[in-house]
Amino acid sequence: MNTKRYALWTSTIVAASLLLSGCQLLTGYQKIDEAESAEAWVGKIKPIAGEVNIACVGTYHCEIVQIDKTLIIAPNSHEPINPQIMTALPRQEGMAKTSMNMDMTPLVNKNAIKVVPLAPSSMPGLTNYYARVMPAKHEVHVNFYPENNMGYIERFAMIHDFTEAGTYQLRAYQKKNTEKSGSLLDTASPEPLCIELLQGTQVQRRFCKQLDAEHQGEFVETGMVKAVTSAPKAKKWQHKI
Structure with missing residues (x-):
């Protein structure tokens, strides 16, 4: 029997939408058929040799709110708390330039953290950021917003040994349950929310919310099937983190 490890958690709501090879990307309670292509709003991460990007x-919006003991994004303003860890995004004629023009100076020590603007959020007025850290064991806290409403939050945290430099993503989705009986109770029950940690395109870890009496909404780490580790490719979707 596989040992189960638990992720730190808190949540207020779960939502689902885009069908994705047995999984559903979250876009709210209703399916949003006309949503912008995921690639358009995820943006491009610029890797720096020897560093980890997270x-x-x-979801509509998500924020890396804390790494280890460092607070990253303020819960009220949804902007970086410390301007010194923010990578400035140059502007020209009122429009942000691409990440190629940002100051991507390598991190100076093992405890350094930088926050980089990634792309405009699907929530108007907000920005999606990613974090740059050095390879090491880190505790990462993330707020996911499954609906276009700042009042509904899924809070998730985990400890992971980021031993290899590269790009890591925490991806929220809802697993499609093909074993439901079709009863009204099953129909009304939400699909379980899951969070996958991807290193490049490979799934390294998976956590799914357990709604039973024993776990009471905890995110429980599930076993991984070694033969199938690649993340499914997202279906292109037209506009609706």
Whole structure:
């Protein structure tokens, strides 16, 4: 029997939408058929040799709120708390330039953290950011917003040994249950929310929310099937983190 490890958690609501090879990317309670292509709002991460990039995807909006003991994004303003860890995004004629023009100076020490603007959020007025850290064991806290409403939050945290430099993503989705009986109770029950940690395109870890009496909404780490580790490719979707 596989040992189950638990992720730190708090939540207020779960929502679902886009069908994705047995999973559903979250876009709210209703399916949003006309949503912008995921690639358009996820943006491009610029890797720096020897560093770890951490991003979150899968919902209307998401924020990396804390790494280790460092607070990253303020819960009220949804902007970086400390301007000194923010990578400035140059502007020209009122429009932000691409990440190629940002100051991507390498991190100076093992405890350094930088926050980089990634792309405009699907929530008007907000920005999606990713974090740059050095390879090491880190505790990462993320707020996911499954609906276009700042009042509904899924809070998730985990400890992971980021031993290899590269890009990691925490992706929220809802697993499609093909074993439901079709009863009204099953129909009304939400699909379980899951968070996957991807290193590049490979799924490294998976946590799913358990709604039973024993776990009471905890995110429980599930076993991984070694033969199937690649993340499913997202279906292109037209506009609606």
